[in-house]
Amino acid sequence: MKALVGTVVDWQGVRDSTAVIIDGSVIRDVVPAGSMGQYDVDEVYGGRGYLILPGLVNAHTHVAMAKFRGLGEDLPMEKWLGDVIWPAELEWTREEIHRWALIGMAEALSNGSTTVNDHYFFADEIANATLELGIRAFVGQTVMDSVDFPIAEPGEGFRFFKRWEGEEELVKPVLAPHATNTVSLELMKEIAEFAGEKNALVHVHLSQSRGEVLEVKRRYGLSPVEYLGKAGALGENLIGVHGIYLGDDEVRLYSKSGATLVHCSLSMAKLEGRIAPIIELVEGGANIALGNDSPNPVGLMDLFTEMRFAAVLNKVWRRRTDVAPAREVFRWATLGGARALKLRAGLIRPGYLADLVLVNARKPQFLPGEDVYSHLVYSARGSDVELVMVNGEPVYKNGIFMKIGKTLEELWEEVL
Ligand SMILES: [Zn+2]
Structure with a gap:
């Protein structure tokens, strides 16, 4: 199983120090980060200062x-x-x-x-x-x-x-x-x-x-x-x-x-x-x-x-x-x-699709962190996204599209 760790933000609320446990293509559980040990997790992404959003x-x-x-x-x-x-x-x-x-x-x-x-x-x-x-x-x-x-x-x-x-x-x-x-x-x-x-x-x-x-x-x-x-x-x-x-x-x-x-x-x-x-x-x-x-x-x-x-x-x-x-x-x-689109997605809850985004919020524009929705709408940029997971699979990670093993720069080279 995989886990994303950080502050979970969906429309319904904000949960600090939380782990989203992912089993196959869906969210298995959402638990305090300290309780992650109860699951057999072998891949962990995120950490302190990261935001986990629904895709x-x-x-x-x-x-x-x-x-x-x-x-x-x-x-x-x-x-x-x-x-x-x-x-x-x-x-x-x-x-x-x-x-x-x-x-x-x-x-x-x-x-x-x-x-x-x-x-x-x-x-x-x-x-x-x-x-x-x-x-x-x-x-x-x-x-x-x-x-x-x-x-x-x-x-x-x-x-x-x-x-x-x-x-x-x-x-x-x-x-x-x-x-x-x-x-x-x-x-x-x-x-x-x-x-x-x-x-x-x-x-x-x-x-x-x-x-x-x-x-x-x-x-x-x-x-x-x-x-x-x-x-x-x-x-x-x-x-x-x-x-x-x-x-x-x-x-x-x-x-x-x-x-x-x-x-x-x-x-x-x-x-x-x-x-x-x-x-x-x-x-x-x-x-x-x-x-x-x-x-x-x-x-x-x-x-x-x-x-x-x-x-x-x-x-x-x-x-x-x-x-x-x-x-x-x-x-x-x-x-x-x-x-x-009639997708069981858009919220971070057990049973929902593991279509998730990890934002690296360890940056000045995410301080002081009191109103995370405001920071996401008025301060965040797409380039703050560090990992994108679709159907439980990381498909974009640290600048690389995982399925094709290429960066945006490499795609830029190819299109010209
Ligand atoms: Zn149009």
């Missing part, structure tokens, strides 16, 4: 977009997507997607994400890259039919799902319609029906531009959330992303449905100069998760950074300092994501 759940990513970092800066969403990103994406080859997905995913993993929920083209290559690194991944093949985009052909979304369904413990296929304006109501109905039969997750961009809202209204006389409802997609298997133009009625409808809203505040602040009505969604009872979105426009696949921006931008957006407190933002990044 961060990166609930919306496009990791391969690491190739586009810095392209089309400071453009609004529709111009960024239509004039810069889509033309670049039409040039993708399978081999290139694999290389860039590997480095984008490695970046997220090294910064403490134990799970990614990725939405992209050539999804087999995204899934293969995750297996190489040993990260947990939910992967969807992006599809659309209202835009002529050969690499997003609708049939491939279903075929990808069937190829990966039940194949790998760490890779779960999901359905990934692109957005409410790029997928026809007919196709969205087909996807919702398929997802219903398979009890599969549906991961979709929702209300991410004003143009999207106007287009759905023009075509169907519906708001994006009403459109999802009409398609039969609105419910607890739905993971909607962004939601920055949701109206009040949509917030109510969405919150009641059991769906998750993935908040990517940095990405939306950069692309649209606004963020989602997260506080209203929380008040309505919606589940909130956090995602980095993609290296373009965000710049860094680091959920610690995302937590910091979520905490600050919600305060600015609402012009109130009492919203998005650090502990709640930490919950979104851990338990919120786990709940969205």
